[in-house]
Amino acid sequence: MKLPVHLLKRTCLLCSGFWFLCLHVNGNSLTPPLNQIFNSLKQIEDSAVQASMLRGTLAGLSGKRDLSPPGSWKALRGKLARSKDPEVVKLADQLSQIFGDLSVSEDALKLVLNGEANLDERKGALGGLVAMRFEELPQNLKLLLGTDLQVDAIRAYSYFDYSEAPKELILEYEKFDTVAKRATIDTLASQKSYARALLEALRTEKIAKEEIPNYTARNLQKILGGSFDKVYGKILEMGELSEISKNPVKPVPHGFADARRIEVGVLPGLKFNTARMEAKAGERIVFVFPNDDSSGMMHNLAIITPGSSQTVMDAAVAMGAAGLKKNFIPEIPELLASTPQVAQGMKYTLYFLVPEESGDYQFICTYPGHGLIMQGIFAVE
Known part of the structure; x- marks a missing residue:
């Protein structure tokens, strides 16, 4: 038919x-x-x-x-x-x-x-082998870590309880780019046996504390309990919501007291007030995001990896009704940092450590439908 x-x-x-x-x-x-x-x-x-x-x-x-x-x-x-x-x-x-x-x-x-x-x-x-949990796959994943299937292979480890996975991933970690590093952290936080190895990598500084996103830190805290707290310390929110006319009142995170400030506003018609921002690799930036959109719509400011806007938008839409509770901010490696959805008349101050890799990163509003036109380039040199 x-x-x-x-x-x-x-x-x-x-x-x-x-x-x-x-x-x-x-x-x-x-x-x-x-x-x-x-x-x-x-x-x-x-x-x-x-x-x-x-x-x-x-x-x-x-x-x-x-x-x-x-x-x-x-x-x-x-x-x-x-x-x-x-x-x-x-x-x-x-x-x-x-x-x-x-x-x-x-x-x-x-x-x-x-x-x-x-x-x-x-x-x-590879997706088919992961779906049916093919037993011979894990021992071959390390062969893919230097290929175009790198991130797919890193994610595949999370579907198996493979004792060599943490060692293989941590050994290659320094060679990975930003997305692969975030995928590695997500994978190592996916189960308790892997999480213990991630904690040891944090303790020995093979992986920097700053590279652990807060959602992963909170998950590790649930999995590992007090042992995580001893190594990682207190989980600090890297931002603060306030009225547009008021300044943040919470302590500034370590290293951000003298950081450069970049203010990004909103214009009518689903637009940021700038199409391009620039920063140096490894720089600390304080983003100030006031929502003064006269339409009354909510928006957020998310920093994402180069060329990942469609992936991020698709992930936000896929959150469905649950996205409302999570501000339509998908927990994926491509999304590096984000404000929550900010209501009109409010602003969010976001503290962000710029990746070490140069490139044309992007900034975007992840509210479903907004990101199609509400995005720009965050150039890192």
Whole structure:
């Protein structure tokens, strides 16, 4: 069947959501919903709908491995393997991995490690191996730490309890750029065994305290308790909210007393009052962000890594209703620092340590829809 474009888009969205829900509601009784999905897929010829349904199924099965395939899978697998859409073939291969087809997993690992292969295909293969928790993957991740899959590999460690992970990541840490460093910190804070190694790296100053974002520090405090406090000390909020006409009253963080101040305001029509800011690598900056937008809308000022605006905006939107409580500030490595959402008539003073790597970083408002035009360049030299 061939659906009109408007119905196709709606069907794709409904398929993904329904199959994800269906699998989770049925818990461990996966055979009935899987047979329902696969029997439906047999009747569909449109590759876009096939891909959407396969993605939803993979999302519902994420983290499961060596499942017994339902009876309807064999025939469907043959059909999907003949598809002219490479995306459908790739997604079918990922499902085969979850159903215990080791030959597919081994081929996927070879693809991941092949530096001459297409990067997007390698990323897809790596995602599939992570989704089915392929046991041979962790011991190979260190081979990717110096490649274009660096950040993907760092994040992949967080899905495994792999004893060598902290050592491999900390050994390479100084060579990483800002995003890779933040991804490493997030990964090491993802589970207790890794967090202990991160704490030791902080104690021995292999990783600087200033490189730990506050959301990660609070998570480490929950995981490690008093042992974290002894090494890290008190978690200081790197900013303060006040009325526009008033100055901050809390103590200035260490090293920021004589830091340069940069004021960034808001203009009507979803605009900052500047399109470019400049700083030196390693400099301490005090950003003053008054929201004097006459429209009454809330805004924030976030500092993000070069070229990551779409990633950050997508992550903010993906927060959904929970984003309101978290100021639509996603906790991802690409977002380096941010004010909260600031109401009209208020201002936020943000203390920021500029990364050591030069480049055209960006500043953006992460409130959904604002960042499309409300952004600028933060040039670091």
